[in-house]
Amino acid sequence: MISKNNLKFVHQLEQKKYRRKEGLFVAEGPKVVGDLMTAGFNPRMLFAVEEWIKKELTGCVQEVTDDELRKLSFLQHPQQVLGVFEIPESKTCKSISEDELYLALDGVQDPGNLGTIIRLADWFGINTIFCSEDTADVWNPKVIQATMGSIARVEVVYTNLKQLIKQTNLPVYGTLLDGKDIYAQELTEHGIIVMGNEGNGISPEIRQLITNKLLIPKFQEGPESLNVAIATAITCSEFKRRIR
The missing domain is CATH 3.30.1330.30 (Ribosomal protein L30/S12)
Structure with a gap:
């Protein structure tokens, strides 16, 4: 009992x-x-x-x-x-390899979205996700459940994204309304893909560090934006499709 x-x-x-x-x-x-x-x-x-x-x-x-x-x-x-x-010993920083593709989450707040993105990273072979310090807590039960076990294989690191991005020479991608069609742009095998907050998107201070602005085009009038987890899935899939 x-x-x-x-x-x-x-x-x-x-x-x-x-x-x-x-x-x-x-x-x-x-x-x-x-x-x-x-x-x-x-x-x-x-x-x-x-x-x-x-x-x-x-x-x-x-x-x-x-x-x-x-x-x-x-x-x-x-x-x-x-x-x-x-909870494993927290890692506040990590050196970035020039031979990896990373996800960086800028203020993602919904636990279900965070968990789903971790699961997506596992699916697409992305081993590390960098999170801004205001991103949802990865150890929230709702996040853990949404990962469906992928939390065991994907490393999640909370850090100052601005400082992290400034320290790398990797191309930095972000989905923005003023970006260029993702399906028509050259995408590299290695880099950082930034995904933003559910309501506000990528923050202004991180937006100015984006070197490659991408747009997921819509094919008819309707919703104003995509759920961040869905946008992450589309973006990661296009990156990985190019290198198969």
């Missing part, structure tokens, strides 16, 4: 201040928990139903009922297992 203290402790980790204080985050479901454990993330607690425990044969787990898992979970439909993992 799950204790009230454990229930309260897990629920507190929905808040950023408690995640920072404890150095822990929550992940749910066989896919996400399994990928994290395979990647070497250290589980402090695991709560799982009998079905999952029989498959995994791990000793570091507390068996719970379906009802208890529902009380623990942040999901509308809990998925067999919930894990409390240690």
